[in-house]
Amino acid sequence: MASPKDSPSPETEGVIYYAVDLEPLGVPLLSKYSDQRPKNQAELKSLTTCMLSGVQDLHNANYGHTDSRWQNIIQCGNSYRLIDLEFVCKLNERPFTPSGYVRKARPDL
Secondary structure, three states, X not given: XXXXXXXXXXXXXXXXXXXXXXXXXXXXXXXXXXXXXXXXXXXXXXXXXXXXXXHHHHHHOOEEOOOOOHHHEEEEOOEEEEOOHHHOEEOOOOOOOOOOOOOOOOOOO
């Protein structure tokens, strides 16, 4: 029997799925237990290149992260990844704000 991912129905056509692996894939750069932020210019350049590439990929898919911060970056070997996609929103639309989360933005947004 085909799964919904194999045969899209009218309700799921155009829906984008992503998988969430619930196991650590890297080391958080900043947590209450450690501070692994870049220590020199070469590490900072590598991190910046990886993060801009990740943000560009999200933007090319018409999404924005909205919660980019040290705690949401992990190091995987020699590269870095942006994690914590729970606040991702469509670009050019009013951002989704979960209850209990205070968003500091212009009042007209």
